[in-house]
Amino acid sequence: MTERNYTTVNPCVMCQPMGSVMAFKGIESSMVLMHGSQGCSTYMRLHLSHHFREPVDIASTSLSERGAVYGGSENLKKGLRNVITRYHPKVIGVTTTCLAETIGDDVGRILTEFREEDKNADDVHIISVSTPSYEDSHTTGFIKAVDAIVRHFTEYGMGNDIFNNKLNVVLGEHIAPEDTRELKRILTAIIGLRSFIFLPDASETFDAPMTGKVEKIFPGGTPLSDIIYMKNCAASIGLGITSDNRAVDHLETKYNVPA
Ligand code: SF4
Structure with missing residues (x-):
């Protein structure tokens, strides 16, 4: 039997947004939009589909040199519009990559502007998670995304007083x-x-x-x-x-x- 070296079989376990993608893929009608360069989403699609043997769609805001210099607001809003039009998801998980975090994009502010500008987004839950990959690992990305999902939906303002014994x-x-x-x-x-x-x-x-x-x-x-x-x-x-x-x-x- 061949002896396996797991550091080469699963090399991107240090990538925080990958954990975030895994968490969002476990909730109903959810699509992930990765805010950063296209290579990150390609890498994660490849890695996850190799690992799970399933096709995995991850959208990207495709930040280029221009976005890296002037900020990725335009790309993020355009990416959200495309995801809503093409996938019709109930939830969009916006997860950041090393590049978006390094240039310091204020994702919360951009999402607030987007909601004000685009009425098509009214029925979509947009949940953002900050996942700079130069700290922590995919484990932390997963924990942060699950936490953000729970915070978002439990604050949604319904069923506060209906004890369900589950x-x-x-x-x-x-x-x-x-x-x-x-x-x-x-x-x-x-x-x-x-x-x-x-x-x-x-x-x-x-x-x-x-x-x-x-x-x-x-x-x-x-x-x-x-x-x-x-x-x-x-x-x-x-x-x-x-x-x-x-x-x-x-x-x-x-x-x-x-x-
Ligand atoms: S650049 Fe950062 S976010 Fe992108 S794949 Fe590499 S570690 Fe992950």
């Missing part, structure tokens, strides 16, 4: 789609089918069956309606190899959901 299960980035499916099967057998909320759930989006149909966004992922109600659950479990599960901490400190 269990939140917030996964770590190392849990494979197959493991997710098995964990869901085990939990269904123990506490029942609708007694838990899994986030993110890439068991179908990163492990889709061959249907012969080309899907722009794969069906599956955690339903948005479930994420909204995570704040009303009975408890949360964070699964992962790091103890830094920010989403679980946030649900505990802000909504008193025991972790």
Whole structure:
């Protein structure tokens, strides 16, 4: 048997936005727009599709020399318009790359301007995550994105007082789609089918069956309606190899959901 060297099999584990992409791909009708140069999204598409053996779409704002000098506001707004028109997603995850972070683009301000200018964006949830890759790793990118998703939807202003007695299960980035499916099967057998909320759930989006149909966004992922109600659950479990599960901490400190 050939001995494998994992530093060469998975070389881009140090890339923070890659973790963010993995988190967004586990929620319903979600598309990722990477704010930075085109090479980053190409690299991640290639790496993720090699790893999961699935086609992976990641849009890019394609910052060039001009954007690097004058700022990427124009590219980001154009990228958002293109993603909305072509993919019709319910959620767009805007994740930054080394370049966007180095030039110091104020993504929050650009997104506020975009919402004011473009009424087509009213029905789309746009969630930004700051993921400079010269610090931390894909693990942190995943943790930050899941935290941003939970904060966004729990503050969405619905269902504050409807206790649902469910269990939140917030996964770590190392849990494979197959493991997710098995964990869901085990939990269904123990506490029942609708007694838990899994986030993110890439068991179908990163492990889709061959249907012969080309899907722009794969069906599956955690339903948005479930994420909204995570704040009303009975408890949360964070699964992962790091103890830094920010989403679980946030649900505990802000909504008193025991972790
Ligand atoms: S430049 Fe940064 S964000 Fe882009 S692929 Fe490399 S490490 Fe990742």
